[in-house]
Amino acid sequence: RPGAQLNLGRDEANQVRVWVWGYDHTEVRQLKNLPGSGVYVDHIGVDPTYEGSDAFDIFWEAHRAAKRGGAEFFVTRTHTKADYVKEAMTYFGYRFHELCSEEADREYWIRPNVDDL
Numbered sequence: 646r647p648g649a650q651l652n653l654g655r656d657e658a659n660q661v662r663v664w665v666w667g668y669d670h671t672e673v674r675q676l677k678n679l680p681g682s683g684v685y686v687d688h689i690g691v692d693p694t695y696e697g698s699d700a701f702d703i704f705w706e707a708h709r710a711a712k713r714g715g716a717e718f719f720v721t722r723t724h725t726k727a728d729y730v731k732e733a734m735t736y737f738g739y740r741f742h743e744l745c746s747e748e749a750d751r752e753y754w755i756r757p758n759v760d761d762l
Contacts, residue, residue, distance in 0.1 A: 646672045650684065652710040654702075662692045663704045665711065670720055675746050676753065681717035683755075689721075704737070712758050720755045 648669025653661045670676045670683035691704070708719065722745060723730045731741075731754070738756045745751035 648672065648684075650711065650714065652708070652714075654704055654706040654710075656695065662695045663706070664688075664690045665704075665708065666690075667711075667719075667721075670718075673720075675743075676720055679718070679720070679755075682715050683718040683720055684711050684716045686719050686721040708737075717758045718755055719758070720753055722751050722753050725750050725752050 646668040648671075650667060652665045652667075654663030654665075656662045665686055666688040667684045667686040670679055670685045673685050676683070676685065689704075711719065719739070720742060721734070721739070723734070725744075734754050734756075739754040740756070742753040742755040745753060
């Protein structure tokens with residue numbers, strides 16, 4: 646997809662431990678009218694074997710990389726019943742945006758690109 650990007654979070658030994666893969670938000674029909682330059686976060690991965698420093702810090706680094714690339718916001722989609730995912734996204738500053746018009750059991754969450762990254 647146009648605007649595809651892979652942002653990596655690395656540990657203290659420069660090993661990739663978190664990855665955030667996405668693309669330009671305008672590639673999602675329901676989101677194309679959101680103003681600004683946004684990243685639709687399609688996949689987030691965390692190395693389950695990692696036992697080093699805080700994986701949350703590494704996750705932040707992946708978001709910082711997108712910010713350096715010009716992302717003004719991040720938007721993603723989750724299942725309406727995935728409370729544990731929504732709790733984690735809330736921790737990272739995401740908030741509910743709107744229900745998905747194509748899948749009744751999905752919803753979009755958005756995180757403005759703010760100075761705390």
